[in-house]
Amino acid sequence: MWDMRYLINWQYYNKSQGPILFYTGNEGGVYSFYNNSGFIVDTLAKKLGAVVVFAEHRYYGKSWPFKTEASSMSRENVKYLTVPQVMRDYINLINVIKGDHDHLELADRATILAGGSYGGMLSAWMRMYFPNQVQGALAASAPILWFKGYINPNVWSDIASSVVL
Numbered sequence: 187m188w189d190m191r192y193l194i195n196w197q198y199y200n201k202s203q204g205p206i207l208f209y210t211g212n213e214g215g216v217y218s219f220y221n222n223s224g225f226i227v228d229t230l231a232k233k234l235g236a237v238v239v240f241a242e243h244r245y246y247g248k249s250w251p252f253k254t255e256a257s258s259m260s261r262e263n264v265k266y267l268t269v270p271q272v273m274r275d276y277i278n279l280i281n282v283i284k285g286d287h288d289h290l291e292l293a294d295r296a297t298i299l300a301g302g303s304y305g306g307m308l309s310a311w312m313r314m315y316f317p318n319q320v321q322g323a324l325a326a327s328a329p330i331l332w333f334k335g336y337i338n339p340n341v342w343s344d345i346a347s348s349v350v351l
Contacts, residue, residue: 200235215247
């Protein structure tokens with residue numbers, strides 16, 4: 187096990203019914219995402235009585251799987267910077283939170299993921315690959331179909347450049 191940074195906000199948590207809102211961090215430090223996610227932290231958490239968890243993606247921020255940036259980014263260790271590894275990190279963290287002896291009620295609560303762009307794709311993929319552990323996902327700006335070849339990668343440029351003045 188390695189030290190992954192994460193934040194937990196209990197401000198609006200309703201112990202009798204609140205779910206877990208779990209932000210799937212992406213390319214950056216956990217604090218920058220947390221500080222720019224008022225919709226999740228304040229609006230959704232307050233409405234749902236949720237505990238909010240923000241996880242930091244391995245190899246970003248200060249979450250170095252091999253203690254230091256230099257050792258983590260070595261040729262032999264960078265091979266662990268993969269989507270399956272990150273999804274497994276997040277599932278492990280969800281399990282740790284659900285096993286918290288001070289909050290045993292969380293073991294049976296829904297986990298709703300949220301993320302944007304690559305983080306949104308992680309949220310959607312985790313909902314697809316781990317349906318028994320993730321009950322919902324909010325995937326904002328997540329170009330999932332692009333990876334399946336359904337979307338022309340030039341479509342935005344084509345539309346924007348075809349405007350007639």
